[in-house]
Amino acid sequence: MLTILALASVILLGIVPQQSEAIVIYTGWERHALVGSDIRLSCSFFSWRWTSDDVTFSWSYRADGARDSISVFHYTGGAPYVDNKGPFRDRLEFVGNPGRRDGSILLKNLDYGDNGTFTCDAKNPPDIVGRTSSVRLLVFDKVPIQAGVITGAIIGAVLGLLVLIVVIYYLMRFLVARRVFNLSVSKHGKKGKGKEGSQQRQVPVLSIGDPSKLKATVSEKKKQESRKDKK
Amino acid sequence: MLLLLLGIVILHIAALVLLFVSTIVNAWATGSASSSDLWKNCSTTNGGYHCDPANTGEWIQAVQALMILSIIFSFISLFLFFCQLFTLQKGGRFFLTGVFQILASLFVMSGAVIYTVMSPKWVPETEAFGWAYILAWVAFPLALISGLIYVILRKRE
Numbered sequence: 001m002l003t004i005l006a007l008a009s010v011i012l013l014g015i016v017p018q019q020s021e022a023i024v025i026y027t028g029w030e031r032h033a034l035v036g037s038d039i040r041l042s043c044s045f046f047s048w049r050w051t052s053d054d055v056t057f058s059w060s061y062r063a064d065g066a067r068d069s070i071s072v073f074h075y076t077g078g079a080p081y082v083d084n085k086g087p088f089r090d091r092l093e094f095v096g097n098p099g100r101r102d103g104s105i106l107l108k109n110l111d112y113g114d115n116g117t118f119t120c121d122a123k124n125p126p127d128i129v130g131r132t133s134s135v136r137l138l139v140f141d142k143v144p145i146q147a148g149v150i151t152g153a154i155i156g157a158v159l160g161l162l163v164l165i166v167v168i169y170y171l172m173r174f175l176v177a178r179r180v181f182n183l184s185v186s187k188h189g190k191k192g193k194g195k196e197g198s199q200q201r202q203v204p205v206l207s208i209g210d211p212s213k214l215k216a217t218v219s220e221k222k223k224q225e226s227r228k229d230k231k
Numbered sequence: 232m233l234l235l236l237l238g239i240v241i242l243h244i245a246a247l248v249l250l251f252v253s254t255i256v257n258a259w260a261t262g263s264a265s266s267s268d269l270w271k272n273c274s275t276t277n278g279g280y281h282c283d284p285a286n287t288g289e290w291i292q293a294v295q296a297l298m299i300l301s302i303i304f305s306f307i308s309l310f311l312f313f314c315q316l317f318t319l320q321k322g323g324r325f326f327l328t329g330v331f332q333i334l335a336s337l338f339v340m341s342g343a344v345i346y347t348v349m350s351p352k353w354v355p356e357t358e359a360f361g362w363a364y365i366l367a368w369v370a371f372p373l374a375l376i377s378g379l380i381y382v383i384l385r386k387r388e
Contacts, residue, residue: 138284145288145292147284147285147292148292149292150289150292150293150296150298151292151295151299153295153296154292154293155296155299155300155303158300159253159300159303231238
């Protein structure tokens with residue numbers, strides 16, 4: 001048993017360091033945007049090492065239908081370098097925070113020609129092995145509603161309404177039962193006082209103050225008593 | 232009494248099965264070489280069988296939601312029927328069960344009506360209404376009758 005445990009722990013220790021060397025990059029999957037608007041493409045990474053001073057981010061772009069990708073952004077040595085010759089000159093801005101592992105870029109004034117795939121590659125020396133991550137940009141003149149949003153909203157609203165009605169029903173029942181309980185407690189208290197003939201025990205005063213409600217509760221008590229007599 | 236109970240349960244389950252099949256099967260509108268329903272449009276082109284997810288319009292999503300809600304409510308109604316069967320006092324009515332079943336039938340009806348009215352918008356001209364659409368329309372009166380029976384039924388023995 002102990003040998004098996006030892007063997008398992010050795011194997012795990014052997015596997016984990018290899019995995020801990022890989023860097024994992026996160027971007028979105030797809031981004032939808034309106035023509036003429038700005039969009040922020042986010043890129044972040046996970047690494048077992050501390051964020052080094054030599055961390056680098058680079059973004060490359062491959063248009064829909066094109067075969068090759070071109071590099072549009074690079075951050076290295078503490079300074080960002082944006083595209084100044086390609087399709088995004090004067091439209092790209094670095095809005096990330098490399099110290100917080102954020103390498104996001106901002107694209108301004110989008111056009112239909114910007115449809116394509118953006119790939120983010122981040123390196124955190126000595127953690128440099130990892131896969132890049134791509135986000136697809138789709139530019140619309142009218143952003144369509146995503147499939148299933150309205151479906152989910154309608155179903156959620158109706159079921160929520162159902163749950164609300166059930167909760168309110170049980171709440172009303174609970175409140176009415178509590179009022180009846182308060183009345184029965186005070187009634188038993190008064191009976192005890194009458195039997196003993198002494199004023200030692202304090203009668204719990206009814207929670208309601210004004211006389212009109214008192215009349216209503218007295219009539220309720222009488223009804224209950226008459227019901228009991230019938231049974 | 233037991234026979235009546237069995238008949239009612241079978242009717243309820245039949246309506247539920249019809250609702251299920253109608254929602255899931257891809258045959259709300261069929262043509263010679265294509266079929267479409269609430270969830271996807273399929274067509275047999277030269278290359279083979281090819282399916283696209285259905286339009287992301289507002290109305291088709293409303294129909295999807297209504298069909299799913301009708302299935303959920305019919306399930307809840309069946310569950311409530313068995314609950315009330317054992318907990319209801321003698322002479323009591325299966326009111327709650329009936330209400331849920333009637334609501335389910337109303338949802339199916341609104342879904343089918345919306346689909347009928349809006350279908351020229353997203354179904355090509357060559358397609359006619361398919362059998363899953365007809366099942367939805369059949370499920371509506373079945374569920375309605377089942378719900379009404381529950382409302383007027385009284386518990387005996």
